Amino acid sequence: MGRTLLRSVLEGEGFQLVGALEHSASTHLGEDAGVLAGLAPSGVTVQSDLGGALSGAEVVVDFSSPASSVRLAERLAAAGIGHVIGTTGFSSEDLSAIAAAARRTAIVKSGNMSLGVNVLAALTRKVAASLGDDFDIEIVEMHHARKVDAPSGTALLLGQAAAEGRNVELDARAVRVRDGHTGSRRAGDIGFASLRGGSVVGEHIVIFAGPSERIELVHKAEDRSIFANGALAAARWVKGREPGLYSMADVLGLDV
Numbered sequence: 001m002g003r004t005l006l007r008s009v010l011e012g013e014g015f016q017l018v019g020a021l022e023h024s025a026s027t028h029l030g031e032d033a034g035v036l037a038g039l040a041p042s043g044v045t046v047q048s049d050l051g052g053a054l055s056g057a058e059v060v061v062d063f064s065s066p067a068s069s070v071r072l073a074e075r076l077a078a079a080g081i082g083h084v085i086g087t088t089g090f091s092s093e094d095l096s097a098i099a100a101a102a103r104r105t106a107i108v109k110s111g112n113m114s115l116g117v118n119v120l121a122a123l124t125r126k127v128a129a130s131l132g133d134d135f136d137i138e139i140v141e142m143h144h145a146r147k148v149d150a151p152s153g154t155a156l157l158l159g160q161a162a163a164e165g166r167n168v169e170l171d172a173r174a175v176r177v178r179d180g181h182t183g184s185r186r187a188g189d190i191g192f193a194s195l196r197g198g199s200v201v202g203e204h205i206v207i208f209a210g211p212s213e214r215i216e217l218v219h220k221a222e223d224r225s226i227f228a229n230g231a232l233a234a235a236r237w238v239k240g241r242e243p244g245l246y247s248m249a250d251v252l253g254l255d256v
């Protein structure tokens with residue numbers, strides 16, 4: 001995502017790249033960020049020094065790992081710099097740390113930055129609210145072979161929308177893995193299935209399986225630029241906002 005994001009920043013309008021941060025073992029340290037993204041030199045060098053990378057920054061857009069996003073959230077909160085978090089795979093402790101940071105600075109966090117998925121989440125909430133427990137909700141996701149977390153952040157976001165539509169807690173209803181003699185499906189559960197393979201950018205299906213009929217809501221990402229462009233819309237929106245933890249529905253003004 002770093003390279004995709006660099007291309008969107010450097011080719012788009014209204015943004016100035018002031019820093020590019022990587023982990024300390026990255027083979028890209030010292031490279032020009034523009035060249036790394038396949039563009040003309042940008043004059044910004046990829047570095048692992050947080051203080052250096054943050055110098056002059058108004059907003060940080062962060063697609064990294066849970067541990068680094070939490071560390072970054074704490075640093076940005078102390079500095080009062082806006083934070084856009086696209087990272088997925090957080091533990092509940094990580095989420096609490098991010099919520100605490102959001103008391104001191106504005107954070108937009110979403111498991112999926114695209115317009116399409118956030119509209120899909122709104123639809124999922126509405127369909128879930130319209131149907132009873134005799135419609136079983138299952139969420140299927142497929143991603144490229146190198147994705148490291150499951151279920152995807154998007155699947156969890158869609159599961160959360162379904163749970164809100166049904167007015168239940170996702171944690172109490174989620175079935176994230178099935179294996180062996182599981183027994184029959186419990187009415188009201190929200191199931192997840194994760195597939196990994198090849199170069200799939202990201203596909204999600206929300207299935208409402210009822211007696212003798214089924215509704216399926218589908219999103220297929222075709223290019224990672226949709227995530228980068230959504231993150232930049234969030235960066236523009238979050239700059240100068242009051243501290244708080246915001247979603248892409250807030251950024252996009254979706255009525256959900």
Ligand SMILES: NC(=O)C1=CN([C@@H]2O[C@H](COP(=O)(O)OP(=O)(O)OC[C@H]3O[C@@H](n4cnc5c(N)ncnc54)[C@H](OP(=O)(O)O)[C@@H]3O)[C@@H](O)[C@H]2O)C=CC1
Pocket residue numbers: 001002063064065085086087088089110111112113114144145146147149153198199200201227
């Ligand atoms: N909220 C959102 O909208 C999004 C969130 N994320 C999250 O951001 C974090 C960082 O993500 P990311 O930059 O991918 O992590 P990494 O930099 O760790 O990349 C993961 C690996 O997957 C490879 N890869 C990415 N896309 C594909 C594909 N379509 N086919 C085959 N290989 C692929 C990358 O290859 P290469 O280095 O060559 O690109 C890289 O080796 C993660 O937590 C991820 O879930 C990611 C995308 C959108």
Ligand SMILES: O=C(O)C1=N[C@H](C(=O)O)C[C@H](O)C1
Pocket residue numbers: 088111112143147148151152153154155201202203
């Ligand atoms: O790791 C990815 O690639 C993606 N991660 C996000 C997720 O976990 O849902 C968003 C997108 O689907 C791509």
